[in-house]
Amino acid sequence: MGNQFLLIISATIFCIGSVGFLIRRNPLIMFMCIELMLNAVNLLLVGYSGFLNSLDGQIFALMIMAVAAAEVVVGLAIILTIFRTRHELDVDHMNVLKG
Amino acid sequence: MFLYAWLILILPLLGFVALSWVGNRLPEKLAGLAGCATVGASFLVTLICAGKMIGLEPADRLNHVEILYTWISSGSFNLDLAILVDPLSIFMFLIVTGVGFLIHVYSISYMKGDPEFSRFFAYLNLFIFSMLLLVAAADFFFLIVGWALVGLASYLLIGFWRDKTSAVLAARKAFIMNVIGDVGMVIAAFVIFDNFGTLNFVDVFSAAPDQFRLNDDTILLITLLLLVGAFAKSAQLPLHTWLPDAMEGPTPVSALIHAATMVTAGVYLVARCHVLYELAPYTMFLIAGIGALTAIFAGSMALVQYDIKRVIAYSTMSQLGFMFLAVGVGAFSIGMFHLMTHAFFKALLFLAAGSVIHGLNGEQDIRKMGGLRKVMPLTHITFLVGALALAGFPLTSGFFSKEAIIMSSFYSPLGNFVFWGIAVIAAGMTGFYIFRVYFYTFYGSSRSPEVHSHESPLVMLGPLLALAGLALVGGVLGPWTHEFLAPVFGVESPHYHDVMLETVTVVIGLGGILIAALIYLTSSDRLEFAKQAFAPLYDLLLNKYYVDEIYDFLIVKPTKAIGVFLEEKGEKYGIDYAVDEVGRQVRYVSSLVSLWQSGKVRTYALNMMAGLVVVLLFVVFL
Numbered sequence: 001m002g003n004q005f006l007l008i009i010s011a012t013i014f015c016i017g018s019v020g021f022l023i024r025r026n027p028l029i030m031f032m033c034i035e036l037m038l039n040a041v042n043l044l045l046v047g048y049s050g051f052l053n054s055l056d057g058q059i060f061a062l063m064i065m066a067v068a069a070a071e072v073v074v075g076l077a078i079i080l081t082i083f084r085t086r087h088e089l090d091v092d093h094m095n096v097l098k099g
Numbered sequence: 100m101f102l103y104a105w106l107i108l109i110l111p112l113l114g115f116v117a118l119s120w121v122g123n124r125l126p127e128k129l130a131g132l133a134g135c136a137t138v139g140a141s142f143l144v145t146l147i148c149a150g151k152m153i154g155l156e157p158a159d160r161l162n163h164v165e166i167l168y169t170w171i172s173s174g175s176f177n178l179d180l181a182i183l184v185d186p187l188s189i190f191m192f193l194i195v196t197g198v199g200f201l202i203h204v205y206s207i208s209y210m211k212g213d214p215e216f217s218r219f220f221a222y223l224n225l226f227i228f229s230m231l232l233l234v235a236a237a238d239f240f241f242l243i244v245g246w247a248l249v250g251l252a253s254y255l256l257i258g259f260w261r262d263k264t265s266a267v268l269a270a271r272k273a274f275i276m277n278v279i280g281d282v283g284m285v286i287a288a289f290v291i292f293d294n295f296g297t298l299n300f301v302d303v304f305s306a307a308p309d310q311f312r313l314n315d316d317t318i319l320l321i322t323l324l325l326l327v328g329a330f331a332k333s334a335q336l337p338l339h340t341w342l343p344d345a346m347e348g349p350t351p352v353s354a355l356i357h358a359a360t361m362v363t364a365g366v367y368l369v370a371r372c373h374v375l376y377e378l379a380p381y382t383m384f385l386i387a388g389i390g391a392l393t394a395i396f397a398g399s400m401a402l403v404q405y406d407i408k409r410v411i412a413y414s415t416m417s418q419l420g421f422m423f424l425a426v427g428v429g430a431f432s433i434g435m436f437h438l439m440t441h442a443f444f445k446a447l448l449f450l451a452a453g454s455v456i457h458g459l460n461g462e463q464d465i466r467k468m469g470g471l472r473k474v475m476p477l478t479h480i481t482f483l484v485g486a487l488a489l490a491g492f493p494l495t496s497g498f499f500s501k502e503a504i505i506m507s508s509f510y511s512p513l514g515n516f517v518f519w520g521i522a523v524i525a526a527g528m529t530g531f532y533i534f535r536v537y538f539y540t541f542y543g544s545s546r547s548p549e550v551h552s553h554e555s556p557l558v559m560l561g562p563l564l565a566l567a568g569l570a571l572v573g574g575v576l577g578p579w580t581h582e583f584l585a586p587v588f589g590v591e592s593p594h595y596h597d598v599m600l601e602t603v604t605v606v607i608g609l610g611g612i613l614i615a616a617l618i619y620l621t622s623s624d625r626l627e628f629a630k631q632a633f634a635p636l637y638d639l640l641l642n643k644y645y646v647d648e649i650y651d652f653l654i655v656k657p658t659k660a661i662g663v664f665l666e667e668k669g670e671k672y673g674i675d676y677a678v679d680e681v682g683r684q685v686r687y688v689s690s691l692v693s694l695w696q697s698g699k700v701r702t703y704a705l706n707m708m709a710g711l712v713v714v715l716l717f718v719v720f721l
Contacts, residue, residue, distance in 0.1 A: 021701075021704055022705055022708065027700075030700075091699070091700040092699055092701065094698070094700065095698030095699055096698065097696070097698050098699075
């Protein structure tokens with residue numbers, strides 16, 4: 001069963017994340033969905049690192065966590081500012097940059 | 100060997116840079132001193148060079164090319180930053196820096212109190228540098244650079260009083276006329292490079308006699324194209340209209356640029372390229388013909404003008420005609436000799452006229468002058484010396500050079516009776532018109548008593564006296580000039596003597612002076628009578644043969660009409676429409692494309708996801 005199970009779990013989490021990202025309108029929830037997707041990948045990397053007896057995957061996972069943390073810092077700051085100025089959070093209303 | 104000759108060029112350039120940089124912060128005295136000192140130092144270096152050159156054997160005097168460094172080296176094309184030091188360029192250095200220095204000194208007093216005093220001196224120094232570059236150039240490239248730079252300096256100085264509309268228009272006219280000549284020069288340089296593969300004077304001139312037979316098409320083309328430049332710069336027919344208008348500039352400018360130095364560049368060019376011109380006798384004939392025509396044509400216009408500076412300007416054109424006549428008949432060193440004596444007496448006449456104008460608070464109309472010989476005794480004497488030299492009065496400098504030209508126009512192999520006749524009549528006119536001005540200005544009683552005229556200060560009189568001395572005794576330099584320049588021109592120009600012809604020339608020249616005295620000194624009845632007897636001719640001359648009007652009708656008006664047509668039709672319906680249409684189309688396309696950018700984050704996400712799926716499918720199944 002081993003790595004098949006791992007693949008199914010990872011793919012499932014990734015799909016949940018991506019569908020959630022597409023259908024939700026609250027940016028905070030969308031952020032969580034992004035985290036889901038990233039961590040699905042992390043899961044896969046760490047799991048395969050165990051199967052293949054290589055540390056590369058685990059190092060890579062650590063890198064992704066660091067990047068994700070940085071991204072969340074920036075993103076949350078933006079979301080906070082938007083909420084302060086507009087008193088609402090709905091990505092469908094944030095369309096002033098449309099062509 | 101003559102590397103320090105570069106100093107001659109660099110010093111005025113330094114003066115220009117310094118004066119244009121900090122000039123307006125310097126007090127007037129210091130700015131004037133800086134302007135004069137650089138040119139004076141340059142003159143001293145020239146003297147050293149000349150002394151060294153005279154010490155050399157005649158055969159060793161040629162082709163000293165002093166290279167600073169190689170500027171461009173591309174394939175077979177090689178361009179050195181170099182000057183050519185030989186007797187001809189030294190001769191021109193002496194005139195440019197010597198006369199230029201005197202005029203600089205004079206300008207200190209003439210321009211006193213002008214709010215842009217230092218700008219004037221900066222331009223004067225720029226001019227001296229450009230002129231020196233022109234005569235020092237060792238190849239056609241730097242010749243053209245100098246050629247264009249003197250045109251620029253001339254433009255800047257004619258239009259120096261930039262709030263005076265007529266001065267600005269005159270500057271523009273001079274510039275346009277000169278650029279017509281520059282175009283000829285540039286094309287000539289292309290043809291030369293095409294045929295010789297180099298632009299160096301030394302290489303071109305040594306290769307030319309082997310490469311071309313007499314009157315070959317190519318050599319005619321080259322010489323004629325160079326001639327366009329020479330005629331434009333030296334105000335010969337038909338490119339002469341700018342010179343009289345150039346008198347709008349300050350008087351020292353007229354003396355320096357439009358009499359003594361720049362306008363003689365054309366004569367210098369023909370002399371410098373004499374190897375090429377000797378291969379093209381047809382062109383030589385044209386030069387002599389145009390020179391003779393200009394001499395008489397400009398002389399006749401000078402007969403009736405009332406502006407003191409304009410009379411002298413027409414006289415300059417006329418004398419340049421004499422120089423071209425001389426070089427056109429192959430008497431190169433005689434032409435250069437007249438160039439030198441002319442620089443002396445014409446600069447003198449202009450500066451003396453400037454002194455008169457200065458003394459009369461800017462009055463230039465000779466009808467409003469008169470009786471100045473008592474008020475301005477020194478100016479009077481110097482003007483008289485200049486006038487005598489110009490008229491070729493025996494034993495003055497102009498007598499020797501003009502006599503030599505008139506003799507060679509008859510006796511030299513390329514001369515003939517017609518040239519001689521025209522030259523003699525032009526010489527007679529010279530005596531008349533300059534003494535007409537002289538009697539108007541200095542004799543009789545003052546015609547505008549309300550102006551309190553005064554003698555000019557010593558700073559102005561000093562250069563006047565120095566030039567008067569040169570104009571008076573400059574003739575003794577004649578034999579030296581011919582001997583000094585002989586290595587350049589191959590052989591010394593022979594001197595022709597014919598007592599009868601010389602007597603005729605002198606008598607006609609003196610006759611002109613006498614007629615002027617009769618008409619202007621005795622009574623005004625004769626003047627009125629003469630005016631009425633020659634009324635149509637008088638009008639024709641007063642209106643300068645209507646050349647300006649003809650050019651206006653033939654060139655300016657059609658050009659303007661084409662311009663208006665193109666502006667109204669071509670620009671509106673052609674260029675504007677095309678540009679607008681391109682703009683409209685771009686805007687339309689971009690409005691379509693920008694629909695993609697909905698501004699909705701989730702749409703973008705969906706697109707990204709869809710793209711990812713497509714890429715995945717592509718990778719997995721293909």
